[in-house]
Amino acid sequence: MTTPGFTERLARLTPAQREALERLLDERRATTAATAPSPADGRPRNATEEALARIWAECLGVPVPSVHDGFWALGGDSIIGMQIAARAAAEGIAVSPQQVLEAETVARLAELATTGEAVRDEADQPLGEVPLTPIQRWFFEQDLPGARHWDQTLYLPVRRALDPELLHRALCAVAAHHDVLRSAFRQDAAGGGDGWRHEVRSAAPDPPLTVVRLPEEDGAARQAREDAAVESAQRSLDLADGPLVAAVLLQEDDGPAGPGRLVLVAHHLVVDGISLRLLTDDLERAYRALEGGREPILPARTTSFRRWAQLLRRWAGHPDVAGQLPYWRSVPDASAAALPFTAPDEPGEGPRADTIGRSATVRRRLGQDVTExxxxxxxxxxxxxLNLLLAALLRAWPRSPGATELQLDLEAHGREVVESGANVSRTVGWFTSIFPVRLPLPSAAGGDPAEEVADEVAAVGGRLDAVPHRGLGYGLLRYLSGAPGARLAELPQSRLSFNYLGRFERSVDDAVFGAPAQVPSVLQSPDAPRRYLLELVVTAVERELVVELTHARDHLPDKAAEALTETYVRHIGELTRQATGGTGARTGGVAEDQLAAIKRRMGMA
Incomplete structure (x- = not known):
């Protein structure tokens, strides 16, 4: 078993630390200078570099870069690294997400890449019973009423008129290609996770496609028809028998069918945010093939979800994971987890009901300048x-007397390295990891603004750097390792969750489907209890940052939630401008002991 030696740690270095790291790499650059082209010549030198440069441009939303441009400098992150690896695999170029992050440039990544058909792991058999993963056990332990009604939805603009028959055939081809979409979840006494069992089958019902013509005028009638169509698609999902995916094509009700929107609905047990991006890309490929008179041939998937679940179960017993238990016991703290507000009782409201139906969501957008x-x-x-977003949240957070820290549950993509050779960059499934973090609230302002920004962002980065294996071990210990880890559930639980979903963009000019019309959402039964009293989701859509705060109205009134969101959005803008405008970055030197710490962090010591 291996653990990741290098992920987003580079992005967490301060500018001065990065400058110091560059000095450490001078010798390495010198040894390769003889074979590298002139820095001014950034054109691809071969077909692999040309393909990778184009893929970088598509995923990063930038013009085709030089083969020497830095991944992080172009705005890369771990989710985009996953997308680059997935799209490269679709073109027969094998690179892992970790290699994308480590290589930093197209030129170096091309040297690491292999082409041709990937070697299959003989132990990777995608069909059969699947061990429940930590996130699936997290879902089932809540014993939700209407468990079938926990769906991710994605609204995609349709850029041109589509043939509904071809679209349905494309949807069926995609569902047949990704094995986890043929899952069945059944409850019986012999199953794990409170009796639930997961099986991936060789066949399942085709996903339904419903075509809905909307009234021309805006208003209640139009919205009601749209809502009814999406709810009908949700009701068609069946955990035990399938399908677990459905779609709705929304078209205007005037004249010939033209561009509209496609709504993809899938149960959260089999998809996550990265999966939705993969399904969108494959649906585009399949539709284009059928439109051209060809049968769809979709790119090979990577490690199957079943194999990944088996590796997780095995890794849960590894000494490295067991060694994380003291850390995870030390994080939860009752005072840091307590929320500093409770809505007053309203006459005639009855008892508080922390259910989905008693929730509301505040949405705000930040302009392209701040987002860029x-x-x-x-x-x-x-x-x-992520560090900047969390630092802004800490600035915006209302203080309780004596409070010095804030505990929240952080969501991560969870697609970490658990075994050499395992690669899930093109695997559909729910991989999310959820884990608690405790972050220091900033002290009262009054010092130098540049120093304060640097200190606050560094404090957040330091806490996140201390999280073992990007939080994956918490779920393994709590759900897969037996009694010692299970007792983590007895510690103070977070009432606030934070999820940064990254960017949802589609920069291909002639694409059938555009970027999502709104943030991907989770639709749940109104009777389901709330796991968190506050859920904060941040996503970049159409080059604008979207902030969504979903709150339990019996604890945080609408006006207070709106004020908190407005304050948070303001601090995102202020902190980002300070940090990137030359006033928030330190430029001083780095001492030798700090250099040694950098080398250890980067795995160079």
Whole structure:
């Protein structure tokens, strides 16, 4: 078993630390200078570099870069690294997400890449019973009413008129290609996770496609028809028998069928945010093939979800995971987890009901200037967008007397390295990892603004750097390792969750489907209890940052939730401008002991 030696740690270095790291790499650059082209000549030298440069442009949303341009400087992150690896695999170029992050440039990545058909792991048999993963056990332990009603939905603009018959055939081809979409979840006394069992079958019902013509005028009638169609698609999902995916094509009700929107609905047990991107890309490929009179041939998937679940179960017993238990016991803290507000009782409201039906969501957008600064300028300066977003949240958070820290549950993509050779960059499934973090609240302002920004972002980065294996071990210990880890559930639980979904963009000019019309959402039964009283989701859609705060109205009134969201959005803008405008970055030197720490962090010591 191996653990990742290098992920987003580079992005968490301060500018001065990155400068120091560059000095450490001078010798390596010198040894390759003889074979490298002139720095001014950034054109691809071969077909692999040409393909990778185009893929980088598509995934990063930038013009085709030089083969020497830095991944982080272009605004890359681990999710984009996953997308690059997936699209490269679709073109027969084998690179892992870790190699994308480590190589940093197209030129270096091309040297690591292999072409041709990937060697299959003989132990990877995608069909059969699947061990429940930590996130699936997290879902089932909640014993939700209407468990079938926990769906991810994605609204995709349709850029031109589509043939519904071809679209349905394309949807069926995609569902047949990705084995986890043929899953069945059944409850019986012999199953794990409170009796639930997961099986991937060789066949399942085809996903339904419903075509809905919407009234021309805006208003209640139009929205009601749209909502009814999406709800009908949700009701068609069946955990035990399938299907677990459905779609709705929304078209205008005037004249010939033209562009509209496609709504993809899938049960969350089999998809996550990265999966939705993969399904969108494959649906595009399949439709284009059928439109051209060809049968769809979709790119090979990577490690199957079943194999991944088996590796997780095996890794849960590894000494490295067991050794994380003291750390995870030390994180939860009752005072840090307590929320500093409770809505007053309203006459006639009855008892508080922390259910989905008693929730509301506040949405705000930040303009392209702030979004570009956060996603491109900040990484170019060695600043992680996630760290900046969390630092802004800590600034916006209302203080309780004596409070010094905030505990929240952080969601990550969870597609970490658990065994050499395992690669899930093109695997559909629910991989999310959820784990608690405790972050320091900033002290009262009054010092130098540049120093304060640097200190606050560095404090967040330091806490996240201390998280073992990007949080994957918490779920393994709590759900797969037996009694010692299971007792983590007895510690103070977070009431706030934070999820940064990265970017949802589609930069291919002639694509059938555009970028999502809104943030991918999770639709749940209104009777389901809320796991968190506050859920904060941040996503970049159409080059704008979207902030969504979903709150339990019996604990945080609508006006207070709106005020908190407005304050958070303001701090995102202010902190980003300070950090990327030359006022928030330190430029001083780095001492020798700090250099040694950098080398250890980068795995160079």
């Amino acid at each position: 600064a956060l996603l491109r300028d900040a990484p170019a300066r060695g600043l992680s967008p």
